Amino acid sequence: MAPSSSSPGSGTLPLLRSLLLLTLFLRLDTPLRPAAAAGHDYFDALHKSILFFEGQRSGRLPPDQRLHWRRDSALRDGASSGVDLTGGYYDAGDNVKFGFPMAFTTTLLSWSIIDFGRTMGPELPNAVKAVRWATDYLLKATSVPGVVFVQVGDPYSDHNCWERPEDMDTLRTAYTIDRAHPGSDVAGETAAALAAASIVFRSRDPNYSRLLLNRAVRVFAFANRYRGAYSNSLHRAVCPFYCDVNGYQDELLWGAAWLHKASRRRDYREYIMRNEAVLHAGDTINEFGWDNKHAGINVLISKEVLMGRAGYFQSFKNNADGFICSVLPGISHPQVQYSPGGLIFKAGGSNMQHVTSLSFLLLAYSNYLSHSGRAVTCGSGVSASPVLLRQIAKRQVDYILGDNPLRMSYMVGYGDRYPRRIHHRASSLPSVEDHPGLIGCKEGSRYFLSPDPNPNVLVGAVVGGPNVTDAFPDSRPFFQESEPTTYINAPLVGLLGYFSAHR
Numbered sequence: 456m457a458p459s460s461s462s463p464g465s466g467t468l469p470l471l472r473s474l475l476l477l478t479l480f481l482r483l484d485t486p487l488r489p490a491a492a493a494g495h496d497y498f499d500a501l502h503k504s505i506l507f508f509e510g511q512r513s514g515r516l517p518p519d520q521r522l523h524w525r526r527d528s529a530l531r532d533g534a535s536s537g538v539d540l541t542g543g544y545y546d547a548g549d550n551v552k553f554g555f556p557m558a559f560t561t562t563l564l565s566w567s568i569i570d571f572g573r574t575m576g577p578e579l580p581n582a583v584k585a586v587r588w589a590t591d592y593l594l595k596a597t598s599v600p601g602v603v604f605v606q607v608g609d610p611y612s613d614h615n616c617w618e619r620p621e622d623m624d625t626l627r628t629a630y631t632i633d634r635a636h637p638g639s640d641v642a643g644e645t646a647a648a649l650a651a652a653s654i655v656f657r658s659r660d661p662n663y664s665r666l667l668l669n670r671a672v673r674v675f676a677f678a679n680r681y682r683g684a685y686s687n688s689l690h691r692a693v694c695p696f697y698c699d700v701n702g703y704q705d706e707l708l709w710g711a712a713w714l715h716k717a718s719r720r721r722d723y724r725e726y727i728m729r730n731e732a733v734l735h736a737g738d739t740i741n742e743f744g745w746d747n748k749h750a751g752i753n754v755l756i757s758k759e760v761l762m763g764r765a766g767y768f769q770s771f772k773n774n775a776d777g778f779i780c781s782v783l784p785g786i787s788h789p790q791v792q793y794s795p796g797g798l799i800f801k802a803g804g805s806n807m808q809h810v811t812s813l814s815f816l817l818l819a820y821s822n823y824l825s826h827s828g829r830a831v832t833c834g835s836g837v838s839a840s841p842v843l844l845r846q847i848a849k850r851q852v853d854y855i856l857g858d859n860p861l862r863m864s865y866m867v868g869y870g871d872r873y874p875r876r877i878h879h880r881a882s883s884l885p886s887v888e889d890h891p892g893l894i895g896c897k898e899g900s901r902y903f904l905s906p907d908p909n910p911n912v913l914v915g916a917v918v919g920g921p922n923v924t925d926a927f928p929d930s931r932p933f934f935q936e937s938e939p940t941t942y943i944n945a946p947l948v949g950l951l952g953y954f955s956a957h958r
């Protein structure tokens with residue numbers, strides 16, 4: 456994809472002219488297609504990582520839908536509760552709309568744009584659309600004060616079938632939390648998502664931005680006032696799928712941190728300072744994902760310390776530094792494991808979610824450090840410079856794109872060798888265009904069990920990835936390795952946005 460390095464023409468003048476043309480071309484195009492011919496096409500990967508979200512869309516698809524093998528689905532979501540809950544994203548390879556990971560995905564897509572949107576070039580509008588597809592839904596899910604619709608679809612009914620979303624005839628139960636059945640985790644994350652997205656739309660669509668911020672304020676107040684874990688209120692529906700194991704305290708701090716960033720209101724700053732110890736900001740500093748927000752809270756809030764604006768948040772920076780030291784490979788007591796091939800590895804399945812979210816934090820923190828001319832000092836005099844943090848993050852991205860022992864890109868449709876049998880109902884069943892007739896619940900099983908590649912290429916999907924020995928089965932039943940999720944891609948969009956302009 457990169458311009459050829461051989462220069463056409465001979466002699467100084469033609470060469471000069473072609474260099475000038477090349478410069479002009481690069482000037483117009485530079486953040487997108489850097490000149491170096493080696494390495495990965497991060498811009499292509501960025502484009503694909505965003506396209507993936509179109510494959511996860513639920514509801515009525517818009518005329519500008521680019522992924523054509525998907526069709527409208529779940530058009531009656533919410534009807535049994537008398538509300539419109541169409542839209543939003545399926546979380547992964549099934550057809551349930553799980554609100555907790557959807558909100559986290561939205562927060563991370565927004566953070567990707569806030570920190571790295573500047574270098575996304577023509578992909579930026581697509582990234583913004585991916586956020587809006589989620590926030591339009593989250594606004595519907597929070598339209599009634601004191602209630603949040605946190606999930607649509609009975610996960611047992613759904614998981615019992617291998618069905619296209621377009622055919623879905625499983626139970627589309629709409630689950631809610633309210634004052635008597637609280638869920639500060641999912642409500643706190645929803646408030647974080649709405650607040651983060653309000654920043655994305657601040658100059659692009661001020662009215663929409665205001666709507667998002669006002670809603671975030673209201674949802675956060677509800678989350679904070681009626682405290683509890685949604686896994687207690689809705690145990691059967693959300694466990695073991697997106698059961699909040701880690702507690703709701705982190706989502707309250709996280710929601711407040713995003714509201715503070717979006718609104719600059721003093722009460723959120725005071726809330727964070729007052730609750731820092733109560734809500735355990737310093738716990739499990741090296742975790743960051745849909746369940747555990749700790750490392751993210753510390754990195755996000757540290758930006759203000761590093762910009763010299765908020766010395767009162769110093770302890771968050773100490774935690775963030777501790778997180779950085781825990782991820783450095785080869786340090787005396789590393790807390791994060793690496794595979795022999797160099798991939799960050801955490802037990803529990805769908806490892807790539809940790810790879811992308813931790814790498815995102817490394818890169819974001821690296822930028823905050825650069826801007827303030829600082830480095831992180833880890834024990835025994837080891838210093839982690841912003842450049843080192845960026846290199847570690849880049850190494851993880853490169854592993855995902857194919858620099859690994861199997862020479863396999865873990866992003867579908869990127870490179871020549873990528874997963875062909877991803878655990879994804881819509882991708883693995885024939886498209887509606889090719890097979891207009893209904894494929895019922897159990898009729899899908901033969902496609903699930905087939906050794907054939909998926910007929911529909913879900914371009915940009917990044918799967919759970921290899922196991923701790925860098926081995927990858929490329930087989931649908933191995934869902935921990937072969938299933939893509941929206942929260943693997945959301946932070947990757949930011950990483951690719953950055954590396955498509957800085958190699």
Ligand SMILES: *[C@@H]1O[C@H](CO)[C@@H](O)[C@H](O)[C@H]1NC(C)=O
Nearest residue numbers: 659660661662663664665666
């Ligand atoms: C934004 O909101 C204002 C006041 O509610 C309204 O007058 C205006 O038409 C809105 N603008 C857009 C673009 O919707």
Ligand SMILES: *[C@@H]1O[C@H](CO)[C@@H](O)[C@H](O)[C@H]1NC(C)=O
Nearest residue numbers: 921922923924925926927928
């Ligand atoms: C990793 O996967 C390979 C191939 O599927 C398998 O042989 C190996 O036992 C797995 N290792 C672990 C630790 O799960």
